[in-house]
Amino acid sequence: MAQRAQRIARADVTGQSTSKTSAGWQEFGRALRTWREQRELSLRGLAERIRWDYSLIARWEQGKNRPSFEAITILDAELGAGGELVKQALRMAMADTDRLRRSTVEAVEAKASTRDEGGDMERRRLMRDAAAVAVGGAVAPVLATLTDAWQASEPRISGASVSQEMIDDWEDAADTHARRAYVDSPAVVLAGLAADFADMAPHLSQDQPEPVQRDLAHAAARHASLIAGKWFDLGNRREARRWWGKTRSLSERSGDTLLAAWLTGREAAYRRTDLNEDLSDVLLVAQRARRLAGDRPSAPLVIALSAEAQTLAMLRRYVEATTALRRAEDVFDQLPSSPVGLDPHWMYFDRSLIYTLADDARRATEAQDAAKEFYSSGHHGTATIALHNAALHTRTDPEQGTRQALRIVETLPIARRDARVRAAARIILEVTPEKAHALPVTQELRALTAAGDRSA
Structure with a gap:
């Protein structure tokens, strides 16, 4: 009874009617039913799994109600959609916010049409698309209007379509998204990244003075790397590969070059957790990051060595992994007290992973x-x-250890059971003695870690 009351209470705040929104939510509903x-x-x-009332889920499937962003991320994770439901919801929200925007900010649209209309309109559409799901349709037009107004008020660099303040703002945004990635669900972070990258995209395709082009590419590369990582966390490998290429x-x-080393090392750190990856190939990526970083102490060199150590440990080359880890620690000790872009507690994660795999309790x-x-x-860590x-x-105690892992995963919100969490849980399966493979608790953990993985 208490659980049902909880589901009904949640339904009260997540059952937004689509009577005034796009009929495209019927398409989302069909996709939800298919999954x-x-x-x-x-x-x-499904209702029992996600703790929402089944009648509300039925209305989502029929397109009569639009799920909240929280509900969309939970549905995507629980059904193993690998970000596909999130992506589709972003598209559906675009029609809603376009209608709202037309009714409230026609004057702003008319003014914007005097600029590069095609590029600006696509940017605004994509930005509102992400914002609509992240903060709600009613707020999205206001957000888009204020962003347009702020950018229009900043003086452009001579010969460029952007101001220095805009570039600085995108760099600051990358820092913010990176920090939020440690605590927010992947889909929430991805929505914010989508808004900012869509804001930059038209400027990247235009001719800019060379220094401006470099600075724009720098900020955009940081966003693209985070986007790739969040798609990976959502289980969508195809999108992740596309954005790592970008x-x-x-x-x-x-x-x-140091930026390239930093982001290449991040790519390797993600990919080493993918069951479908050849770890020898991932090791080459980590080693390429180390070569790009050079020999001078830097945060990118630490990240590259960290990724190399992690991958070597996954390959069971524990002596080499420990050597790479110790070199990373030596480099870290030579850096300023708060190196930019590097979690100061990274070493505890690496030590925990490597020594756990090496059975150094x-x-x-x-x-x-x-x-x-x-x-x-x-x-996240x-x-x-x-x-x-x-x-x-x-x-030492397969049943107890596996039950401990199950409790950890099951207490996480569904939207936080991302690909890297599942990869960490699979370590338990890798070290489980063969005689314990048939235990029901082991089979349950195997099923739980497989849920949501996609190789597409």
Whole structure:
């Protein structure tokens, strides 16, 4: 009864009627039903999983109500849609916000048409598309209007379509998105990234003075790398590969070799968790990042060495992994106290991962205990570190360790059970003694870690 009351209470705040919005939500509803049926779930079965009333889910499928952004991300994660439902919801929201925008800001649109109308309109459409789902249709037109007005008020660089303030703002935005990625669900971060990248895109395609083009590419490469990572977390490998390719091309255009090293190292760190990747290929990516970083101490060199150490550990080359980790720590010690773009507690994660895989319980436990002092409860690394600890217990007590891992994953919000969390949980399966593979709890964890993985 209490759970049903909770579902009904949530329905009250997530059942936005589509009577005044785009009929395209019927298309979203059909997609939602298709994903549900592919998972062989009834409406009531899905309702029990996500703790929303089944009648509300039925209205979503019929296109009569529009789910909230929270609901969309949870549905996507629970049904293993790999970001497809999120992407479709972004498209559907565009029609809603276009209608709202036309009725409230016609004067702004008329003024905007005197500029590069085609590029500006596409930028605004994409920006409103993301904003509509992230902050709600009623706020999205205001957000788009204020963004247009702020940009129009800034003086342009001679011969360029942007101001220095706009470029600086996009760099600051990349920092903000990177920080939020540690605590927010991938889909929430992706919506914000989509708005900012769509804002930059038309300027990237225009002729700009060379220094402006480099600075634009620098900010855009940082966004593209984060976009790739969030698509990866959502399980959509095809989109992730596309955006890593965009990251590489933009890094080259920026002319910043250290930026290229930094973002290439990030790519390797993500890809080493993918079951469909050849880890030898991922190691080459990490080594390319190290070569780009050169020999001088820098945060990108730390990131490259970290990715190399992680990948070597996944390849069970533990001596080499430990050597790379120690070199990364030596470089880190030579950096300023707060190196830009580098989580100061990265070493605890690397130590925990590498020593857990190497079955060095003492060093792994020391790293995990130290991490607890620095990671907040909502930090992405908290659950991963806890799963490493569960893997240590699994070697000596398979049933207890696996149950510990199940509790960790099941207590996470569904939208936070991303690809990297599932990869950490799979470590438990890798270290489980063969005789324990048939345990029901082991099979349950295997099914849970497989949910949502997509190779597309």
